[in-house]
Amino acid sequence: MGGRLxxxxxxxxKALGELGFPLQLATDLHSRLTTLGGWDxxxxVEGPLLNPTTRELTxxxxxxxxxxxxxxxxxxISFVGHGVATGxxxxFLLAHDSPQHPESDTALHIIQVLSEQLG
Incomplete structure (x- = not known):
């Protein structure tokens, strides 16, 4: 099969305040990837994932x-928005409902999740 997704x-x-650009940038990037770049x-659901909860993001x-x-x-996988390093x-990639100081159950610990999914 193959292909590109x-x-x-x-x-x-919410806890860190509005940046003002992630949602539009994510929408533009998704559009360009799928219409011009040959990505599916x-x-x-069509379109980018916007302001997900931690559960939805995971x-x-x-x-x-x-x-x-x-x-x-x-x-x-492209993420535009808040993130925080804690060591x-x-x-952590911060979801819309993540706290300012995240833990593994309140934000997406990207290193752990990628490691688990690739394993």
Missing amino acids: ALVVGSEC SART AEIKAAFALAARSQAALL RDNF
């Missing part, structure tokens, strides 16, 4: 990995 996320964490959406990333594996496709090996 893209999951584009735009997220502004990794979502069952579920969408896992679903994108599963779809890419089934399709034997390359997977591009050398800890980086």
Whole structure:
């Protein structure tokens, strides 16, 4: 099968305040990837994932990995928005409902999730 799948996320964490650009940038990037770049959406719903909850963000990333594996496709994950490093090996992508000081159950610990999905 093969192919190329893209999951584009735009997220502004309520606790950190509005940045003003992630949602539009994510929408533009998704549009360009799917209309000009030859990428297919990794979502069952058309468009980028905007201001997801932590639960939605985690579920969408896992679903994108599963779809890419089934399709034997390359997977591009793009995140535009708030993120925070809490140590050398800890980086969290912040969802709309994440707190200012995240933990593994309140934000997406990207290193851990990618490691688990690639394993």
